[in-house]
Amino acid sequence: MSRVLDKESGKRVRSPIGVILGHVDSGKTSLLDIVRGTAVQAREAAGITQHVGASFFPSETILDVCGPLIQASKIKLDIPGILIIDTPGHAAFMNLRKRGASVADIAILVVDVIRGFQAQTYESLDILRARKTPFIIAANKIDRISSWKSIPNAPFIQTYNSQNSKAKADMDNRVYDIMGELSELRMEGERYDRVKDFRKSIAIVPTSAKSGEGIPDLFLVLSGLTQQFMMGKLEYVEGPGVGTVLEVKEEEGLGTTIDVILYEGVIKKNDHVVIGGRDGASLLKVRALLEPKELDEMRDPKDKFKSVDEIYASAGVKIAAPGLEDALAGAPIRVAPKGMEDxxxxxxANEIESFRIETKSNGVILKVDTLGSLEAIVDMLKEKNIPIQKADVGDVNKKDVIDAAIVGERTPEYSAILCFNVDVLHDAQEEVEVNDIKVFFGNVIYNLIDEYERWMLDTIEAVKSDSLKDLLMPGKITVLPHHTFRASKPAIVGIEVLGGRIAPQLMLIREDNKRVGRIHQLQDQQESVQEAKKGKQVAMSMRGPTVGRQIREGDVLYVDVPEKHAVLLMKKYREMITADDVKILEELAKIKKENISKFWGW
Structure with a gap:
């Protein structure tokens, strides 16, 4: 049963839906396996019910797994159980979406207790916060802590109390590290048994997917949190079913099918349902509702499913129907009662369209595999202030490449296509090569965006360098006291660059606009250099001036930037030059206005 009567309210409640997230190799799959294995051991073969894409853990099984822990905590379980999504990771969670939120009621964020927070840990946190999903942290792999002596399947407190002082100290420090990482992200965390208010602190449950330690505690915290703070949200909604498409799959003998997580109401065989797809929304008739057969029922490996007449939330179910080829993972599915189809x-259709982006403005092009990915990555790009020209589901086509090329003519740094778990179509690949469009591929959001950001900065620098290479850049120096090495023919003095840059052959002027001559040579530690930038102290030789006459120690000198160059730098390329460059150009303009013309410059 996925719904029971809440004794206090008298209303039916559904099972909370849980999902497991975390960095690759943090132990997500192993943790899910040990959770299932522990439950099976506790209740023998009937311990868990296998759904499509999820495992249902009844409250009786949870009580058996938690054992004395749940008695000590005085938690009375009124939920029917917990439905945990079988596919751990970002993809499953991103597709567990409904408008502005997540279908998942709670998440387990798995952190490798030895390695701490990693790239996908931060990514998981971003997605969890964006979807406003409560979560707990499984600090996994405690069996790898130095001197740790594992007690298989024991509650964490029992195994912790049996450790020596060295192992305890190491364990405590690892948990403090996780708390510190959370604190830097403006979140409060604490080891679960020390939490005073679960609404304010994120519970950290130390676990081992290898030994099973901490698994009873994990079940305790999961069930306790949902029981205490989510009963209102878990109220069973009677009526037509509402769910989300977790995955679109080809099944032998069935054709295209969809795996659905149903989170409201009921869905029945022969119901008409509306499903979101690539071209909007479609009305289809359910041909079959399918659940996995128990292992002992499987006579033929190809014969994996059994047909059922109806499914109630919360549940995972496979749906077979004609016309599912267009269905999108992450899209909504709703039962459409007679008269409400339109x-x-x-x-x-409006919900699907709200996630697509297509504008005429400058920005990158984003192509992804599912609607859930689209929503999550668009949010992250916006957070990083990366403009988006187009965002959609599907492989990169010829028009995408042409659009990127047009943007590239105006803003080369946005002439890029970001591909998340999708490919480039053959005819589009030819356009990519002809137009020299940068295409980024990835299945980890952080890496994909990081790669693009690095390329974007390099491109901006290259464009800046190319645009400015023919313009004289500003520079400001001072002649250092007591650093006259030769008075004339050539004059050699020590100088410090106060701002900008200087180089051989540049003409220098004084603060009264009098020219003092061109730089002949620059030397740093008796080695010739072709440029000196702000903060650098070097020796400078000039053929024209004499120290004590045209230049003196303590003088401030400027590169004599031509008016046309100064105007271009300040008007056209101002965003490409530094604040320091702008300040020097303004000082130079003041000198020119006072000594040449009040109309000099911009």
Whole structure:
């Protein structure tokens, strides 16, 4: 049963939906396996019910796994159980979406206790916060802590109390490290048994997917949190079913099918349903509702499913229906009662369209595999102030490349296509090569965006360098006291660059606009250099002036930037030059206005 009566309210409640996230190799899959294995051991073969894409843990199984822990905590379970999504990781969670939120009621963020927070840990946190999903942290791999002596399947407190002082100290420090990482992200965390208010602190549960330690504690915290703070949210909604498409799959003998997580109401065989797809929304008739057969029922490996007449939330189910080829993972699915088909078609189509982006403005092009990925990555790009010209689901086509090329003519740093778990179509690949468009591929959001950002900065620098290479850049120096090495023919003095840069052959002027001559040579530690930038002290030789006459120790000198160059730098390329460059150009303009013409410059 995925719904029971809440004794206090008298209303039916559904099972909370849980999902497991974390960095690659943090132990997500192993943790899910040990959670399932522990449950099976506790209740023998009937311990868990296998759904499509999820495992249902009944409250009786949870009580058995938690054992004396749940008695000591005095938690009375009124939830029917917990439905945990079988596919750990970002992809599953991103597709567990409904408008502005997540279908998941709670998440387990798995952190490798030895390595701490890693790239996908931060990515997971970003997605969890964006979807406003409560979560707990499984500080996994405690069996790898130095001197740790594992007690298989024991509650964490029991195994912790049996350790020596060295192992305890190491364990404590690892948890403090996680708390510190959370603190830097403006979140409060604490080891679960020390949490005073679960609404304010993120519970950290030390676990081992290898030994099973901490698994009872994990079940305790999961069930306790949902029981204490989510009963209102878990109220069972009677009526037509509402769910989300977790995955679109080809099944032998069935054709295209969809794996659905149902989180409201009921869905029945022969119901008409509206499903979000690449081209909007479609109205289809359910041909079959399928659940996995128990292992002992499987006579033929190809015969994996059994047909059922109806499914109630919360549940995972496979749906077979004609016309599912267009269905999108992450899209909504809603039962459409007779007379409401058009209204529901319009609502689902509008929801799908709200995530697509297509503008005429400058920005990158984003192509992804699912609607859930689209929503999550668009949010992250916006957070990083990376403009988006187009964002959609599907492989990169010829028009995408042409659009990127047009943007590249105006802003080369946005002439890029970001591909998340998608490919470039053959005819589009030819356009990519002809137009020299940068295409980024990835299946980790952080890495994909990081790679683009690095390329973007390099491109901006290259464009800046190319645009400015023919312009004389500003520079400001002072002649250092007691650093006259030769008075004339050539004059050699020690100088410090106060701002900008200087180089051989540049003409220098004084603060009264009098020219003192061209730089002949620059030397740093008796080695000739072709440029000196702000903060650098070097020896400078000039053929024209005499120290004590045209230049003196303590003088401030400027590169004599031509008016045309100064105007271009200040008007056209101002965003490409530094604040320091702008300040020197303004000082130079003041000198010119006072000594040549009040109309000099911009």
């Amino acid at each position: 209204e529901i078609l319009e609502a689902v």
